[in-house]
Amino acid sequence: MIVERKPLTLWERLYLPAIIGGFKVTVRHFFKRKVTMQYPEEKWVVPEGYRGAPYLVKDQAGRTKCVSCQLCEFVCPPKAIQITPPGPQPNPETGNVEKAPKEFEINMLRCIYCGYCQEVCPEEAIFLMRDYALIGSHRDELIFNQEKLLALGGTHQDTIQKWQHK
């Protein structure tokens, strides 16, 4: 396809009117409310429903809600989640919890915040929360383990408590 290049009009060829038009926009903004944030010092307050980094949550009794079904690991597009299942030995510390992950790692360098893990989770154990900028001085720092994910995720006020009556 050949696009014909139209010759510039006289007004356009004058050049200065366009420059003046641009400056007008700039000058107008001098007198408006500032929208730019001084980011690292000043933090953005994320709106409700924002989908940031995925964290694990505990139930009211402090138990990990995750049962290590590994559906999030399966569905995760960038393969950021790695779960170590508990194996056959029951954990005496967890009482009537039949199954919980031995280790749960999310590689935040890989995570793309797509939210599939939250969507697929049958136990409502993982949620995309408000953190949008995770910073570390070393790659290993951004592989979050179960302990860290649970600490960041907090407690989920769920009316169904799976292990309560088992």
Added chain:
Amino acid sequence: MSVVTNHSTTAVPVVKTLSVSVNGRWLAVPQTTAHPLTGQPVATTMIQACEIAGVTVPHYCYHAKLAVAGNCRMCLVEFGTPALGPDRKPILNPDGTPQIRKSPRPAIACATPVSPGMEIYTNTPAVEAMRRGVLEFLLLNHPLDCPICDQAGECKLQEYSVEYGQAASRSVDEKVHKPKQVDLGPRIVLDDERCILCSRCIRFTRDLAGDDALGIVQRGSHSTLTHYPGRPFDHNYTLNTVDICPVGALTSKDFRFQMRVWFLQETKSVCTSCATGCNLLIGSRENKIYRYVPRQNDRVNSCWMCDSGRLNYKWIGRSDRLTQCQVRDAQGQMQLRTWPEAIQEAAGRLKQAAPGSIAFIASARQTNEELFLIRHLARKLGAMADSAPRTGEGDAWLVNADKNPNRLGAAIMFGLDRSALPVTSDTAPAAVGSADMLVGPGVQLARSGQECPRSIMGAAAERIGAKLPKIAEGIGRGEIRTLVVLGEDATKHLGAALLGRLENLIISDILPNATTPRAHVLLPGCAHAEKRGSFTNAQGRVQKFLKAVEPPGQARPESEFLVELVRAVTGEQFPQTVEGLFNRMAKETVAFQGITWAGLGDLGQGIAVEVLKT
């Protein structure tokens, strides 16, 4: 020795068929099929007719290898039969076709025999409504704990719920609670809430395993599967109940909470725990083996395998595996070497050895191809070569007393292959009886696949290892000064003192043993799950197995480095692929003639087995 022939089996009985229609398509089905337990002819059922027609009828309690119970009601179908007039003749429609009288009520396809002219309907609205109803009943008290259930992903309750069930429960009552995490035996965990009372496990353990250990107690919704009080469910075939359990009621303790099944890569393989060679699938993920499950091969293991064989995989991932090529230097220290260096070292030692001063001991756990290369090398060097017998306890079903997976292959390579004998027949079925078995083209041959009694296998087990005393004697006299050992602990067969007299001890093994520290050249080998190859099982069936996981460190398949060793010693180039090597072996070994790697397929191929009376 005299040859026994049996011509009665050559007469193939004419199979009577009858014509039935499945969803409007007419087909001929055999009037009778063999009963799964007794082998007696019994009337073909509608579910079998549907299977022949390629129409899936959902079912839980029906299993092709078990007695019919007919209790799950999932296979309900509608059907019609030709209407008969007062003269017992079919009433014909105006167009001459027989008038079909549709049965007023459905029937379970698994237990209803087919009759001539029967029409079976599996996809009518009524059938679909029945399936939905049956599933609703089955799920009435189901705990729906799929996220923590090991069966999830291969659960018939999940699959049929998606296909035929409904999304929401209509029940408002609380579910009946039953025992969970019941310790049924050393290898089985039972969750009674998930059980749908199909009784497959009960029928398996009663009819096939011969241990009537399981049963259902209580009534109605409280019916509970349990084992006989005071007697654990612990025979050697218990884990088969986990396979046939259509839901997650019976789960394996070994596999419990280890990995979700949808992550597992399934590789077709063969069990190496005994000479039966049960077909199996290796479930692996990210280079780790999680489980073995039996793969159906009606010639060998049907759908079953023993627990001891199934759980014998953990050694493959052991941390003390041999992973480095090592060569002993002049100071007697083991030095790490690359593969080309180690092969050169081994070849140099073999070439310098005087003719007749070399012996080979190659395990009957090595593949046919590897043993073929060893035999070739031994012949070129004028050396003695043999395997070592390995016997243990057998039983009357799948466990063979011979614990070498490739005992027959070793026997073919190192002694019993009587290549000079002429081939006279290759299709006559062999007679079985109180007979000893030899392999190779003899007077009487059989395209095997037929059952051979296990007593035969025991008698033939002595055949390998006959040359081991001669090798020991040769070392003792100082005649044999170079020994090549593949996959065996030579101290067990020759004694540690004799090994000290050797000038060259070249060893390839997978795990360290008493012999490996004495090696002059040590080459790390592969487990069967880490390579491809073939074994010849006790009934003379050549079965191939494929690679599931990567070998650790420098370890390489033996067939690969043996090809290099043969080239370094003799200058001959054998095919570098397993396919090529197998085909070359089949060409050069009379017992394997006519067999190709591609022809083995998934279920293997029988070789000519000569059955001779002792």
